[in-house]
Amino acid sequence: MPPEKNARFEALLDYLKRNRGFDFTGYKRASLMRRVQKRMQGVGLEDYGDYVDYLEVHPEEFAHLFNTILINVTAFFRDEAAWDYLAQTIVPTILAEKKAGDPVRVWSAGCASGEEAYTVAIVLAEAMGPEAFRQRVKIYATDVDEEALAQARQAGYADDHLQPLSPGLRDKYFEPAGNRYVFRADLRRSIIFGRHDLVQDAPISRLDLLVCRNVLMYFNAEAQTRILTRLHFALNDAGYLFLGKAEMLLTHANLFNPMDLKHRVFAKSPRVNLRDRLIVLAQAGDAEAVNHLGRQVRLRETAFDVSPVAQWVVDANSNLVLANEYARSLFSLNARDLGRPLQDLEISYRPVDLRSLIEQAYAERRAVRHKPAR
Numbered sequence: 001m002p003p004e005k006n007a008r009f010e011a012l013l014d015y016l017k018r019n020r021g022f023d024f025t026g027y028k029r030a031s032l033m034r035r036v037q038k039r040m041q042g043v044g045l046e047d048y049g050d051y052v053d054y055l056e057v058h059p060e061e062f063a064h065l066f067n068t069i070l071i072n073v074t075a076f077f078r079d080e081a082a083w084d085y086l087a088q089t090i091v092p093t094i095l096a097e098k099k100a101g102d103p104v105r106v107w108s109a110g111c112a113s114g115e116e117a118y119t120v121a122i123v124l125a126e127a128m129g130p131e132a133f134r135q136r137v138k139i140y141a142t143d144v145d146e147e148a149l150a151q152a153r154q155a156g157y158a159d160d161h162l163q164p165l166s167p168g169l170r171d172k173y174f175e176p177a178g179n180r181y182v183f184r185a186d187l188r189r190s191i192i193f194g195r196h197d198l199v200q201d202a203p204i205s206r207l208d209l210l211v212c213r214n215v216l217m218y219f220n221a222e223a224q225t226r227i228l229t230r231l232h233f234a235l236n237d238a239g240y241l242f243l244g245k246a247e248m249l250l251t252h253a254n255l256f257n258p259m260d261l262k263h264r265v266f267a268k269s270p271r272v273n274l275r276d277r278l279i280v281l282a283q284a285g286d287a288e289a290v291n292h293l294g295r296q297v298r299l300r301e302t303a304f305d306v307s308p309v310a311q312w313v314v315d316a317n318s319n320l321v322l323a324n325e326y327a328r329s330l331f332s333l334n335a336r337d338l339g340r341p342l343q344d345l346e347i348s349y350r351p352v353d354l355r356s357l358i359e360q361a362y363a364e365r366r367a368v369r370h371k372p373a374r
Contacts, residue, residue: 009048012052020062022066031218036051038068077165082245085263089259090209094208095128104137107141107234109210110142110213110214112148114152114153117139117193118183120209122173130186139192142204144195152193154182157174162181203231203234207236214244254269256269305324306325310330311324
């Protein structure tokens with residue numbers, strides 16, 4: 001596609017962000033362009049600039065455009081085998097780790113018209129019983145599409161939408177209302193629908209289960225990294241992430257551990273600290289994370305440098321990497337000594353068996369402290 005067309009397309013995306021609050025800059029460009037062009041063809045336009053003019057004159061077109069971009073393909077118990085694994089293995093594990101009366105918090109991110117959120121509700125109600133479900137469960141169901149959310153809140157579905165459910169589950173959890181079936185009102189109160197942008201908005205927190213199926217696949221690698229870092233933060237240390245069939249996390253193994261790759265269920269890796277999460281965000285180009293990480297590094301360097309204990313660090317090749325202020329003063333070191341082999345420095349002639357200390361540190365994979373005899 002010619003560069004000038006790309007520039008005009010970016011201008012269209014900026015217009016959508018400024019006027020309607022939809023930020024599509026993290027979406028994969030090729031598929032995004034195809035969807036926008038499909039909608040433009042529907043109104044007889046070829047130029048992105050002309051389409052911006054059309055949107056200004058016909059504000060009702062925004063809804064048609066967003067429906068074309070945000071393809072809300074969803075269904076009850078979509079990929080049934082994966083839901084069976086969740087119901088038989090993951091949900092019982094979550095409940096077993098809870099004390100009686102402890103809350104159970106779930107987030108259905110990218111919930112579209114609500115089928116996924118209500119599927120989660122059915123799975124939990126079957127495992128806990130309706131009474132415990134009403135008392136303990138909160139399901140947060142979010143999407144960027146307000147029209148889809150409006151459908152989800154109504155909780156009404158045609159008979160063909162309920163085909164994946166057994167007759168027993170349909171009769172147990174849905175009530176007939178005219179030519180539609182509506183999810184039980186007493187259980188529906190535990191499900192909270194709201195608009196949320198995975199790229200821009202702060203994540204919901206303290207979650208036991210996060211269902212985000214067939215959402216990440218629409219974003220580019222940078223946006224995926226930002227989203228996954230937020231999802232990691234959202235989960236409890238013992239929380240689980242449930243993705244769609246077309247999605248993998250092989251490039252983010254430090255954030256999540258696979259429970260079942262076939263069914264795309266992952267456990268949060270609780271060992272990832274704030275610094276690691278900031279590094280991931282910084283790699284994704286998050287300016288705020290870069291600044292935060294820089295402040296962290298400077299703070300740690302300052303604390304290391306002013307320590308009242310002489311400290312120095314060597315690498316595997318016995319080169320001096322760091323030395324704090326007290327160590328530099330005590331052993332007559334200066335900035336030019338950093339990076340030099342330890343054997344070339346005066347410190348190596350001190351009455352301390354440095355080689356054995358270094359070998360001990362590497363063997364035990366920890367810092368080693370030497371306390372000189374008085």
